[in-house]
Amino acid sequence: MRDLLSLPKAHLHVHLESTVRWATLREIGAANGVKVPDDVGTFGSFAAFFAQNDLVRACLRRPADFRRVAYEFCEDEAAQGTRYAEVSFTAAGHGERLGDLGMPLAAVLEGLDAGREAFGIECRLILDHSRRRSVERAWRTLDLARHHDGVVAVGLAGDEAHPGDPFNDVFAAARDAGLHVVHHAGEGEGPASIRHALGPGRTERLGHGIRILDDPDLVAEVRDRRIPLEVCPSSNVALGFAPTLEDHPLPHLLGAGLIVTLNTDIPALVGTPLTAEYTRVRDTFAYDDQALANLARAGVDASFAPASTKTRLHQEITTWLTTTP
Numbered sequence: 001m002r003d004l005l006s007l008p009k010a011h012l013h014v015h016l017e018s019t020v021r022w023a024t025l026r027e028i029g030a031a032n033g034v035k036v037p038d039d040v041g042t043f044g045s046f047a048a049f050f051a052q053n054d055l056v057r058a059c060l061r062r063p064a065d066f067r068r069v070a071y072e073f074c075e076d077e078a079a080q081g082t083r084y085a086e087v088s089f090t091a092a093g094h095g096e097r098l099g100d101l102g103m104p105l106a107a108v109l110e111g112l113d114a115g116r117e118a119f120g121i122e123c124r125l126i127l128d129h130s131r132r133r134s135v136e137r138a139w140r141t142l143d144l145a146r147h148h149d150g151v152v153a154v155g156l157a158g159d160e161a162h163p164g165d166p167f168n169d170v171f172a173a174a175r176d177a178g179l180h181v182v183h184h185a186g187e188g189e190g191p192a193s194i195r196h197a198l199g200p201g202r203t204e205r206l207g208h209g210i211r212i213l214d215d216p217d218l219v220a221e222v223r224d225r226r227i228p229l230e231v232c233p234s235s236n237v238a239l240g241f242a243p244t245l246e247d248h249p250l251p252h253l254l255g256a257g258l259i260v261t262l263n264t265d266i267p268a269l270v271g272t273p274l275t276a277e278y279t280r281v282r283d284t285f286a287y288d289d290q291a292l293a294n295l296a297r298a299g300v301d302a303s304f305a306p307a308s309t310k311t312r313l314h315q316e317i318t319t320w321l322t323t324t325p
Contacts, residue, residue, distance in 0.1 A: 002289050002325040004081070004278045008316040010299035011077060011085040011263060011274050013207055013230035015128075015157075016108065017056045018266035019076065019087075020069045028068070029059040049239060052269060061098060066107035067114070074115020074123060080274040083313055084305050086152060087112075088126045092141040093133070101140060109150045122309060125151045126182055129167070130158035138170045146177055152304045153180035155203065160189035168200040175202050180304050182230075183207060187241055191215035198227065205230055205302060210241065210249050212258070219256050228259040228302035233281060234272040235265035245284050261299040293321045 022036075029036040036055065060066060077085050089108055095101035105127075112123045127145050129138045145151040154174050156164055164183065171181045185197035187208035194212055197203040198221075209229035212218055222229075233250055236242040242249070253260050262281060267273045272280065278292055287295075300313045 001282070002320060002323075004282065004292065005275045007081055007275075007278065007292065007296055007320050008083045008313050009081050009274055009278070009296050010261070010303045010305070010313065011080075011082045011087075012205070012261055012299055012303055013232055013263035013265055014085065014087050015266060016069065016073060016087050016089045017053060017060075018269050019073050020056055020059075020268055021072060021076070022268065024068065024072060025056060025059055028061075028065050032059060032061045032065070034059045049266075049269065057094065057097070060094065060104070063103055063107040063110075066094075066104050067111035070108040070111025071115045071118070074112060074119050074121050076273065077123075078115075078119035078121045082121060082274055083316065084300070084303060084309055085121065085123045086126050086303060087123060088128045088155075088157065090130070090157075091125075091127050091144050092129070092137050095144075096137065096140075102144065105144050105148060105151075109148060112150065122305065124304065126153040126155060127151055128155055128157040128184075131156050131160065131162035131164060131167075132158055135166050135170065138167050142170055142174050142177070142179075145174070145179055151179070153182050153204075155182040155184070155207070156197075156201070157184045157207070160185065160187065160193045164193075164196050164201050171202045172200075180204055185209060186211040187236070191218045194218060194222075198222070198225075203227075208232060208236070208241075210236060210253070213249055213252055213256070219258065223257045226259060228261055228298065229253060230263050230302075231260050232263045232265035232277075234270045234277055238266075238270045245280060248284075250281065251285055259298055259302060260295065261302050262295045263299075289321060289325075293317050 026036045091105040094104035127141050129141045145154050181202045182205045183197040183201050183203040184207035186194040190211040205228045207230050233248045264277050
């Protein structure tokens, strides 16, 4: 078996707020007067997960905070063998909270630029918007995205029990503006959520999408349209969307001929960075190096990276696969 740390990878589904190092969070929290509990990083329910997300947001206040976590994201991802990443960030939510709509996004982009220079990793942003929040904030998210070249896509996140229909015009406008659209769908809810994302939601990938197997006709449609899935097994288990890793539908998604990419979603909260995710999948499902290289290639192909980046990464994956371990 080859070293998975050196496998060149694309990381397409990961939330910046859920990648912050706990030591960094304690330092930032102390500087901003926010107490970070000693047991941060462990949770036993969906409510506790949201509480930890709220804690991270409360700690992030100054431009230096946002620059730091973005820079450290690049450092940590490069150490995992990630060559290209599309990281999600709730820019408008932070901006409204802090009374400066553009500051958090500008600071994060500065951090990603510095991280690219220091660690050689190419990163772009996806600006996400909670389904629970207002349509007005969604329009502000789109406006931010339009004015920053480092933003490659926008999309819906959060509890799928809240319908996506109120946001249809926002995402139609996003596509018209030349932005990509990527929604979370098919994680907590089933085929109806996926169908909305594919239809009026205008999505180009499915964030999670694991409930697609509930509808064979939908499986066939997504397979034929070659819509990639951003699958995050450890997160799905931790949040209760799969009972165990052994019971995760990943093998069935692949067996159905769907395009599957492997991602972490919330690595700091789960304690599973990207190489560990690949390792857990390899060990659980007995996948060989070719199967893991195929997952890595799917991530490259599903990304919104420039063609030159995709060509380079495919060459690097071939080198990894053909070099004697």
